[in-house]
Amino acid sequence: MTIRIxxxxxxxxxxxxxxxxxxxxxGVTRLTLSDEDKAARDLLTTWMTEAGLDxxxxxxxxxxxxxxxxxxxxxxILASHIDSVVKGGRYDGALGVLAALEVVRTLNDNGIETAKPxxxxxxxxxxxxxxxxxxLCSGAVAGAFDVGYVNDRVDRDGKRFGDELxxxxYRGEIENRPGSASAYLELHIEQGPVLEADDLPVGIVGGIFGLAWSEVTITGKSDHAGPSPMHLRRDPLIAAAEIIQGVExxxxxxxxIAVATVGRVAVEPNVINTIPGKVVFSVDFRHPDESVLDTQVSRLEALVxxxxxxxxxxxxxxxxxxxxxTPFDPAIVAAIRDAVRVLGLGERDLWSGAAHDAKYMADIVPSGMIFVRSQGGLSHAEGEYSTPEDIEAGANVLLLAALQLSA
Amino acid sequence: MTIRIxxxxxxxxxxxxxxxxxxxxxGVTRLTLSDEDKAARDLLTTWMTEAGLDxxxxxxxxxxxxxxxxxxxxxxILASHIDSVVKGGRYDGALGVLAALEVVRTLNDNGIETAKPxxxxxxxxxxxxxxxxxxLCSGAVAGAFDVGYVNDRVDRDGKRFGDELxxxxYRGEIENRPGSASAYLELHIEQGPVLEADDLPVGIVGGIFGLAWSEVTITGKSDHAGPSPMHLRRDPLIAAAEIIQGVExxxxxxxxIAVATVGRVAVEPNVINTIPGKVVFSVDFRHPDESVLDTQVSRLEALVxxxxxxxxxxxxxxxxxxxxxTPFDPAIVAAIRDAVRVLGLGERDLWSGAAHDAKYMADIVPSGMIFVRSQGGLSHAEGEYSTPEDIEAGANVLLLAALQLSA
Known part of the structure; x- marks a missing residue:
């Protein structure tokens, strides 16, 4: 029987x-626990109920x-999220939740009962x-944060998470936490350019990169730009420039696979005619292998x-x-790979450079992720786009993997 | 006759x-046309009057x-300024005005009448x-700004220069402008480290550097730091880092002699886990030879x-x-050099990297400057300091040069 979404x-x-x-x-702006988030949750509740879900x-x-x-x-579990960043896209998160809902609708249409819920x-x-x-909340379910910490998170207007919830x-009971499960699957747009570069609709995610964040502070001597001869300067920005190139x-x-990014730079006093006195910048290293991260941080220290x-x-x-x-569970990755093969899609293994809820869930449940190609690798932007063909491919991978894992 | 301040x-x-x-x-905070500036002007008026000046x-x-x-x-003319930056030093500007006043007091003490006023x-x-x-106001006297422009300058609180004056x-008559003169001398602290490095109390200033200010904008493609492989990135910050090193x-x-400074850097969006999309930075080139500045700007353009x-x-x-x-007048520079020699001080010729009122005055009057060593090259800082010995040396150079030029 051929079953498709x-x-x-x-x-x-x-x-x-x-x-x-x-x-x-x-795009969409649907910040967590905002009125828009509430409206989206209400719609999702309706759809879930209509699909027969409890x-x-x-x-x-x-x-x-x-x-x-x-x-x-x-x-x-088939999961993702429907909150968004400010002026985010319509696919980041939402596609994963709606593809999961579509899997259920498809099973309903076909009168299929799985062994596992x-x-x-x-x-x-x-x-x-x-x-x-x-x-925050997948982390809490996985034990990384306690509920008091979560409730006390405060937004820029001073509003507490707990009060807004x-x-x-949308505050329910602790016993409803989606903690205990036999498998966890998350479909998400790639938010990166790899699948587009390889001309493939979906990716089999091997895990989520480990990450090391450093702050580098270079202190020199601030001076007037004019009267200081070059050989008497101690300019921290030129040192920083050399280090930034070294980070690459x-x-x-x-x-x-290794990626490294300097995203944030602060120059003091940051005045056109003054030699900087201090430069602070961030370094973001990501890699699937923790020992490589150790090496990279050591190399950064030596370079500095x-x-x-x-x-x-x-x-x-x-x-x-x-x-x-966070390496994903081999059995879950294998189920996703089987689905990709059955569908005749090209197999592309890749790791996620960005974090996802699957990162925390992998601590407590065998987990895996499916990536759907994003046009231009774009995300967190209104122009975020995945084609109907790629969405279809991704959702069918989710469907077949879910069927296999729940059989 | 040996006459000294x-x-x-x-x-x-x-x-x-x-x-x-x-x-x-x-240090001092004595912003232009503030209450502090008024009080300082009142004191200066008293001192000038007591010294018999009109x-x-x-x-x-x-x-x-x-x-x-x-x-x-x-x-x-023996000139400088008594306004200061916020938390500036007590010598920048003030020393030039008070050394000029001390020259007059010394001449009075010695009953010396000069030929020229x-x-x-x-x-x-x-x-x-x-x-x-x-x-602003030496510029206006030299014809660079008209009086309407000067009066309409507005501070951060929206207050007009003219209203504050x-x-x-302290608004007087246009006929009192110090425009027509036979010579212009300005003593100022060096605001740089050259005299300290050479262990000399005073410098003979050959002129004021020409200057070229550029803004360099590098536009790449902003992306998540995680999911973008290095070879698919278009990171403007790494390009900027290479250019900043090239500027040096x-x-x-x-x-x-040539100096070049990148003092200001703005990174967008300036977030730790995002590859920058745009980097804007300033380049400040200074040199005594305008053709060298042309070459440097061309080299910057080619490098970018x-x-x-x-x-x-x-x-x-x-x-x-x-x-x-702005090269200073050879006759004025020679008079300063003669004074340095008479006083047995080491001769050190240097150009000013910073601008001074002498820059504008040189357009209309034969001009020159005397630099006094600043400890650590510091200025525009509360810790600005020149030793009594260096101040004495500088003021005596001013005295002897003024005597020669007014003979």
Whole structure:
């Protein structure tokens, strides 16, 4: 029997959800626990209920729609999120939740009962734009944050997460947390250019990169731009420039996978006719192998020491955050690969450079992810786009993998 | 006859003036046309009057104290400024005005009449911190700005220069402008490290560097730091880093005099986990030879083009301000040199990297400057310091040069 999702219905749902919080540029602004988030949750509740799901809300606002299986085994979770960044796209997160819903609708259409239950999950506050940090409520479910911490997160207007959750009426019971499961699947747009470069619709995600965040501070001597001869200067910006170029080399010398980014730079006093006195910049290293991250941080430290000693400035590296790599479960990755093969799509393994709720869930449930090609690698932008063909391919991979894992 | 200034009296005047607008860190905040500026002007008026000077205020608030000569020849001007930056030092500007006053006091003590009159001048708004641009009122006297433009300068609180000038009671007559003169001498702290590096108390200033200010804009493609492989990135910051290093080379490859500074950098969106999309930075080239500045700007343009084409980003150079070099008058420089030799001080010729009122005055009067060593090359800082010995040396050079030029 060949069973496939209903692409038109899925696209229609994507379009309808995108009306809530729609931004002028064709994207959405649907910040966590905002009125728009509430409206989107209400619509999702309606759709879940119409699809016969038993909707359960937990104490963090995470929504789970359960479809019974023929056994009482722990469910297979199909999850993502419907919150967005400011002027984000309509696919980031939403596509994963709606593809999961479409899997359920398709099973209903075909009268298929799985052995294990299926659970469609919408995570609260994946983005972390309104309430930091990101992945807040999957993190709490996985034990990374406690509920007091979550409730006390405060947005820029001083509003508490807990109060806002009560305000929109989405605080439920702790026993409804989607914690215990036999498998976790998350479909998400790639948010990167790899699949487009390889001309493939979907990617099989091997895991989520580990990450090391450092802050580099270079202190020299600020002076008037005019009266200081070059040989008497101690300019921290030229040292920083050399290190920034070196950061790129630290990634490229490793392999094709390592990425390193300097995203934030602060120059003091940042005045046109003044030699800077201090430069602070961030370094973001990501890699699937934790030992490589260790090596990269060591290389950064050595580079900073070398450049600063040559340039007679002071350098300091503060590696203030580390996140270990999260390899996905081989059985889950294999189920996704089987689905890709059955569908005759090209097989492309890749790791996720960005974090997803699957990162935390992988700590407690065998997990995996499916990536759908994003046009131009774009995301967190109104112009975010995936073609109907790619969405169809991705949702069918989710369907077949879910069927295999819940059999 | 050996005539020398009274160092103790000069230092006492410096200390007394520094009480007006004194800042906690030992410096001064005496912004143009503020209450502190008014109080300092009042004290200066008292001192000028006590020294027998005929005090004249012009329509821009410039103060001139005239000491008659035995002839009606145009005067020799000894000038600087008593306004300061926020938390500036007590020597920048003030030392030049008070050394000029001390020259007059010394001549009085010794009953010396010069052939040409001497004029002690305090320029309004040298610093340009409260009202942009700097050198506003010497510029107006030299014809660079008209009086309407000057009066309409507005500070950050929306207050007009003209209104503030009236408020403190220092608007006088246009015929009192210190325009026509036979020579112009300005003593100023070096604001740079050259004299300290050479262990010399004073410098003979050959002129003021020409200057070219450019804004370089590099546009690439912003992306998530995680999901973008290095080879698919178009990161404008790495291009900028390469160019910033190149800017230093453009200066050092030229000669020992050329200076180049990148003082201001703006990265967009400036977020730790996002590849920058745009980087804008300033380039400040200074040199005594205008053709060298032309070459440097051309080299910058070529460098930006080369680096951006290699890195597949867009680069733009906007050279939005040029100021031609101002060589000082050979006869004035010679008079300063003679004074340095008579005093047995080491001869050190240098150019000023920073602008001074002498820059504009050189357009209309034969001009020259004397630099006094600044400890650590520091200025525009509360810790600005010149030793009593260096101040004495500088003021005596001013005295002897003034005597020669007014003979």
């Amino acid at each position: 209903n692409t038109a219905r899925l696209l229609e749902s994507v379009a309808e959800l995108a009306r809530i919080g729609a931004s002028e540029g064709g 909707v359960r809300i937990d104490d963090l606002g995470n929504m789970t729609g359960v479809r019974r299986g023929s056994t009482d085994a722990p469910p297979v 299926l659970a469609v999950v919408n995570w609260t506050n994946e983005e972390g734009v309104r309430f930091e940090p990101a992945l 009560d305000r929109i009426g 080399r630290i990634a490229t010398m490793e392999d094709d 020491e070398h450049v600063c000693s040559e340039r007679k400035v002071e350098g300091k590296v503060d590696t203030f955050w580390r996140s270990r790599p | 009274n160092t103790a009296r000069l230092l006492e005047s410096v200390a007394e003036l520094a009480r007006i607008g004194a800042s906690e860190g030992g 005090v004249r205020i012009d329509d821009l608030g410039n103060m001139t104290g005239v000491r008659r000569g035995s002839t009606d020849a145009p005067p020799v 001497l004029a002690v001048v305090n320029w309004t708004n040298e610093e340009g911190v409260r009202f942009e641009p700097a050198l 009236d408020r403190i009671g 080379r453009i200066a050092t490859m030229e000669d020992d 083009e080369h680096v951006c084409s290699e890195r597949k980003v867009e680069g733009k150079v906007d050279t939005f301000w040029r100021s031609r070099p």
